[in-house]
Amino acid sequence: MFMRIDHVGIACHDLEEKIAFFERTFDLTVVAREVNEEQGVKEAMLHIADGEGGGSYIQLLEPLGPDTPVGKFLAKRGEGVHHVAFGVPDVARALEEIGGKGIRLLDEKPRHGSMGSSIAFLHPKDVGGMLTELVQAPDQGQ
Numbered sequence: 104m105f106m107r108i109d110h111v112g113i114a115c116h117d118l119e120e121k122i123a124f125f126e127r128t129f130d131l132t133v134v135a136r137e138v139n140e141e142q143g144v145k146e147a148m149l150h151i152a153d154g155e156g157g158g159s160y161i162q163l164l165e166p167l168g169p170d171t172p173v174g175k176f177l178a179k180r181g182e183g184v185h186h187v188a189f190g191v192p193d194v195a196r197a198l199e200e201i202g203g204k205g206i207r208l209l210d211e212k213p214r215h216g217s218m219g220s221s222i223a224f225l226h227p228k229d230v231g232g233m234l235t236e237l238v239q240a241p242d243q244g245q
């Protein structure tokens with residue numbers, strides 16, 4: 104079902120400061136930036152490598168406000184790994200399969216994600232404490 108790790112999402116207070124840190128420390132490059140109002144984030148993708156069905160990235164996330172998923176996470180836990188996202192060939196089909204196994208779906212159907220992807224989240228409490236995201240790259244499943 105999973106083709107690769109698409110990205111690791113990291114919650115931060117200051118996106119620009121964290122981008123500068125990752126660029127100078129690990130020689131990574133920002134390849135996309137977006138404000139995603141629906142998800143309540145301002146985010147940047149830093150490219151690491153290319154794999155089956157798409158690339159892999161570090162995703163830096165700054166909340167648009169305190170009453171958003173990342174805003175609440177920061178208040179409760181501070182900066183750090185917020186979620187892990189796995190590339191799948193077909194996110195709607197993956198949701199059906201995973202939901203059928205009793206895992207709580209935070210999204211019943213795919214939503215808009217970074218770089219034109221389709222995404223959906225699984226409840227962290229059902230996945231060993233890890234907020235899990237499914238990602239279908241825009242050129243998959245067409």
Ligand code: MC0
Binds near residue numbers: 146173176227
């Ligand atoms: C909350 N919990 C987490 C967690 N967030 N555990 C691991 N990782 C996280 N990120 C835990 C809490 O500690 C709590 O455990 C329990 O889950 C319920 O949390 P809560 O604080 O009561 O509930 P909420 O209201 O904060 O909701 C948490 C939930 C929510 C995960 C359901 O954040 C959500 O629906 N997230 C999916 C959307 C999202 O995160 N969007 C932002 C990234 P205890 O033990 O205290 O009960 S958008 C994105 O990344 C896009 C742009 C993209 O990739 O393209």
